Amino acid sequence: MNTVKIPKEKIRRSKGERVIYSFVFAIFAIYAIMILYLMFWMITNSFKPFVEYALDIVNGRAFDLPDVWRWKNYAEVYSLIRTPGGITFPEMIWNNIWPFLLASPINVVTTTWFAYVISRFKFPGRNAIYAVIMFTMIIPIVGTGGAYFKLYDDLNLYNNPLFYVVGSIGWGGTNFLLYYGFFKSVSQSYAEAVYIDGGGEFTVFFKIILPQAVPMITVLLINSFIASWNDAMTTLLYMPSYLTISAGMYSVQNTLLRTGKTSLYYAGLVTTMIPMLIIFIAFSDKIMTNLSVGGLKG
Amino acid sequence: MELTLEKTKRKKPINKNRVAFIVMGITLPILAFLVFYLYVNFSSFVLAFQNDRTGEFTLDNFKGVIESMRNPKGTLSIALTNTLKYFIKDIIMMFVNLIFSYFIYKKVLGWKFFRLIFYMPAIIPGLVLSACFAEFIKPTGPVGVIAEMIGKPLPIEGLLQNSETATKVLIIFTIFTGFTSMLFYHGALARIPMEVIEAARLDGCGPGRECFSIVLPLIWPTFSTMLVLQMSGIFAASGPILYFTQGKFETTTLSYWMFAEVYGTGTFGGTGKYGAVSAAGMIFTALGLPIILFVKWLTEKIDIVEY
Numbered sequence: 001m002n003t004v005k006i007p008k009e010k011i012r013r014s015k016g017e018r019v020i021y022s023f024v025f026a027i028f029a030i031y032a033i034m035i036l037y038l039m040f041w042m043i044t045n046s047f048k049p050f051v052e053y054a055l056d057i058v059n060g061r062a063f064d065l066p067d068v069w070r071w072k073n074y075a076e077v078y079s080l081i082r083t084p085g086g087i088t089f090p091e092m093i094w095n096n097i098w099p100f101l102l103a104s105p106i107n108v109v110t111t112t113w114f115a116y117v118i119s120r121f122k123f124p125g126r127n128a129i130y131a132v133i134m135f136t137m138i139i140p141i142v143g144t145g146g147a148y149f150k151l152y153d154d155l156n157l158y159n160n161p162l163f164y165v166v167g168s169i170g171w172g173g174t175n176f177l178l179y180y181g182f183f184k185s186v187s188q189s190y191a192e193a194v195y196i197d198g199g200g201e202f203t204v205f206f207k208i209i210l211p212q213a214v215p216m217i218t219v220l221l222i223n224s225f226i227a228s229w230n231d232a233m234t235t236l237l238y239m240p241s242y243l244t245i246s247a248g249m250y251s252v253q254n255t256l257l258r259t260g261k262t263s264l265y266y267a268g269l270v271t272t273m274i275p276m277l278i279i280f281i282a283f284s285d286k287i288m289t290n291l292s293v294g295g296l297k298g
Numbered sequence: 299m300e301l302t303l304e305k306t307k308r309k310k311p312i313n314k315n316r317v318a319f320i321v322m323g324i325t326l327p328i329l330a331f332l333v334f335y336l337y338v339n340f341s342s343f344v345l346a347f348q349n350d351r352t353g354e355f356t357l358d359n360f361k362g363v364i365e366s367m368r369n370p371k372g373t374l375s376i377a378l379t380n381t382l383k384y385f386i387k388d389i390i391m392m393f394v395n396l397i398f399s400y401f402i403y404k405k406v407l408g409w410k411f412f413r414l415i416f417y418m419p420a421i422i423p424g425l426v427l428s429a430c431f432a433e434f435i436k437p438t439g440p441v442g443v444i445a446e447m448i449g450k451p452l453p454i455e456g457l458l459q460n461s462e463t464a465t466k467v468l469i470i471f472t473i474f475t476g477f478t479s480m481l482f483y484h485g486a487l488a489r490i491p492m493e494v495i496e497a498a499r500l501d502g503c504g505p506g507r508e509c510f511s512i513v514l515p516l517i518w519p520t521f522s523t524m525l526v527l528q529m530s531g532i533f534a535a536s537g538p539i540l541y542f543t544q545g546k547f548e549t550t551t552l553s554y555w556m557f558a559e560v561y562g563t564g565t566f567g568g569t570g571k572y573g574a575v576s577a578a579g580m581i582f583t584a585l586g587l588p589i590i591l592f593v594k595w596l597t598e599k600i601d602i603v604e605y
Contacts, residue, residue, distance in 0.1 A: 114326075123320055129328070136335060142553075145557065233540065
């Protein structure tokens with residue numbers, strides 16, 4: 001069947017606008033070239049034999065492509081990279097995955113449930129709870145790092161996998177705000193239909209409301225996975241025996257660079273980057289269109 | 299016979315299912331808040347007035363912090379100056395992000411590709427970008443080679459090992475990787491009905507007026523929220539100092555200093571100077587509070603457009 005496309009009427013840009021848009025395009029293009037070249041440079045250097053990289057750098061041939069493409073660097077990422085504490089590269093990857101699998105369901109359920117209750121039901125103390133959450137987001141109480149460290153140690157959570165479980169309980173923050181805004185905008189008519197059929201609040205939330213939030217949950221989960229993949233400080237500070245990929249690669253950085261294995265280090269970094277790029281490319285449309293922050297009130 | 303109408307207040311029956319749902323939904327988050335916010339802040343307050351070793355009451359933590367801030371070469375004085383530099387950069391970048399996302403929204407040539415490119419630094423691990431950038435700007439790296447070619451060689455120790463240039467380089471790096479919050483503006487811009495823009499343009503509205511009189515008021519809730527959140531992070535503004543310099547060459551910031559005091563050399567409990575961290579935190583919280591409340595008050599003066 002032939003479909004007829006109706007041409008969308010476009011508003012023509014004036015000459016002045018066209019100049020501005022060309023200028024903006026040029027800035028964007030320069031930025032894109034810079035960031036892509038930076039990546040290209042690292043990727044190509046990750047294939048250089050160790051000696052070739054060192055010689056190129058010393059002899060001012062930093063732009064040169066590898067004479068010999070040493071694919072073995074990538075195999076050696078898995079066999080040679082090891083933190084001073086003995087954590088191997090595959091273990092670092094696993095240390096990113098298991099906390100996510102452990103903590104994310106708890107975080108999603110506690111945050112969405114809490115946000116739904118606060119956004120939908122009137123009960124004594126509700127406004128106070130909301131005001132307190134807003135207060136904690138707006139007022140910057142700094143310098144609690146020492147107290148946090150002491151608390152986690154007192155609770156025996158230092159270097160303990162339960163650290164992730166306890167820390168995953170959502171009580172506020174940006175995710176709460178995003179879910180809160182979403183639940184406020186969901187139509188109440190679905191819930192009323194369930195009430196008429198004799199269903200209760202649990203049915204409404206878990207079977208009707210939560211499935212509607214899946215696109216937003218997916219985006220926030222992806223963002224949280226990316227953030228944890230890229231975060232080094234938390235594990236360095238609280239989970240030194242379970243170093244994640246960023247923390248692990250940070251802790252091997254000096255050794256690899258000092259022993260002339262820079263290209264192996266680059267190969268490790270490129271390997272670190274690949275899963276994130278795949279996730280991002282697969283979900284980029286979802287990530288780009290599902291997030292927006294509303295106003296802060298209270 | 300007298301008929302009297304008795305007014306009876308009929309109480310709504312308690313919906314047990316709803317009560318259970320509400321109680322179960324709020325119990326864990328409230329407990330978490332009590333422990334990880336309220337108790338932590340109380341504990342931090344106590345630590346600020348405690349001697350780290352003996353646990354006795356003292357004002358020494360505050361004295362030490364103030365002394366370090368008054369000395370131009372003191373760690374905290376340097377940290378505060380750098381933090382404010384990062385903060386000013388962050389505020390400027392908010393506007394740059396807004397302007398850039400406006401052009402993406404207006405579908406500048408290649409907008410889909412650029413949207414991905416601008417968001418890439420949020421995807422690529424910070425360590426990857428910083429390690430690559432650090433090698434790139436070494437005197438022996440590509441930037442060094444170009445500088446040599448144009449007759450302006452880089453200092454032999456490199457830009458990151460020099461107190462004069464290290465913070466500047468770090469700020470440039472954070473600008474380079476700082477376009478990721480465009481995503482939030484883009485989300486808000488995407489919700490603006492195209493008809494509003496088209497109608498305005500047909501009525502002769504120019505691009506400048508369109509941007510400031512139509513687009514900005516429509517995305518004001520997002521922008522003001524980002525502004526308030528940015529202000530609330532005034533003393534947390536920082537860069538990837540851990541990856542680049544570990545605070546050496548006068549690059550430390552308040553948040554990095556606090557991290558370093560707790561982490562130390564990586565051995566359990568860091569330096570253990572939690573009291574100094576808490577005292578500094580109290581001082582900067584007190585300084586930041588009126589600024590944030592003022593900005594929040596100011597942003598709320600502007601009416602929100604409902605659409």
